Amino acid sequence: MDAISYERATDVSAAIKAAQQPGVAFIGGGTNLLDLMKGGIARPVKLVDITHIAGLNTVSELPDGGLRIGALVRNSDAANHTWIRERYPLLSQAFLAGASAQLRNMATVGGNLMQRTRCYYFYDTGFPQCNKRTPGSGCAAIEGNSRIHAILGASAQCIATNPSDMSVALAALDAVVHVNGPHGERTIAFAEFHRLAGDHPEVDTTLQPGELITSVDLPPPLFAQHSHYLKVRDRASYAFALVSVAAALQMDGNTVKTVRIALGGVAHKPWRATATEQALTGQPLSRDTLRSAAALAVRDARSYRDNGFKIELAQRAIVRAVSTAGGVA
Template structure:
């Protein structure tokens, strides 16, 4: 690991001032960043420790009935918080599906949003071809092992997937990310926070230089009674999703009043299945409706040599998740 400098910030202002120096990164739980540093994938010159900033911690109620989750709230604390479990069970389920208990006890909400892709070629500096690590070098995954890679929204520059379970639930819940930076505070709709690779796969998010995530805001709860996070993976724990589905419904008897569907494991960002949502609204959760709605989610899919199975798997996972959310399975 390269020599680095370290500074502990006492407040948000001090953290932002320290981050104005080139080559500086914030560190919270460090569960992803330290791995990347040890592997030589990321080489910050300075780390700013934000773990002692009280303003970034805690879960508070918002006037509209929503919740504000501080960026430093640990994944395990968020998943097990009474308000989250009662009002946003989808988020709790997604958090508990991620990583291991030990990692959830260290990982933070803000850090979870900032996870880099788990593409093996990105992590292994022995492979020089990785546009995410070295822009313009190529993408080794396209002609390599790509079973875990994207089927939606990819480009010739990168076919990696976003690894976060939490983010899939937040996409379905229409969360908002609050940030502070050199130009003040701003909010980012969750759908706009993560990027598709396009020509710049090295840019994972729409954060600007020196910006710090301060919290995630959840809108008033609408789906507490009918939600399900379904994660399909190779083993029962400590494994990334082949496909995951966050399904949240409002039901009027047996008819869907409104729907939110997001997918993980299929794209460079949590993939919101808008067409599927529209196809469910006003319909009963019968077999024909579910099959039609699920097929819309993978329209335009471009699978790779080893991951064509994800197209069918995603549809089956959507059907199952929606059935469970709607209470018909």
């Protein structure tokens, strides 16, 4: 067993200071990190416990009417928080679609953002080919079992997908991530937080070494009346999405005034369907319009041996999610 040192941080500054060496990992709920450690995929030399830092486990109102969700807020608490349920039901639905009740009671918002892929080849160290786990070794999924893998934004180096439900909703809501690190505080637009695989699939986010997520900000609520999170999966609970859709709309009668659509289960990061959004904006919401617009979301899709079904599934899921959000029968 590898030797691991442990330090409990009392504030953000202490946590950042404790992490200024290679091989240090912050730990909150630990629901993903501990799995990775047990499997020999993550091998931190030191764990910095951030669970006792005051102020990171609260939800507060912002002056513009938005919300700030601390990085240590548990997924179950966020899902059931009155302000989130009433003002951002899309996010509450996404939280409740993820994992199991027991895991949601432990998992944190910050940790959810940092989830690593559930690619079979990444988790099974018996397969030596995984560029995400061992850069330069190859991607076994490309010629292997690709059923759960990406159809959008993949690269020749990796076709893994991001597993987070929460992140799909946050992408649709245009959230902002606050981080603090050795060079001070900064904010990251949610669209820029996760990376596509590119030539470096081992790097999941744009966080810099030693940076700690402190909170996630939601803009003023615009979509409380018309939003829906749809998760298509192999079984009703404790399964990751084959395709998921976060749909949020502002309606003017039957006309789409504003729309946000993000997809999960299809790419290395939550995928904004911007072409579909543009096609729907200003249009009456009908099944025919939706089907045409949904096709735009997958016009650049590429399938592999086992996941071609996702191209059609993604379109149908968009139609269903947006129809439900907009109240179209």
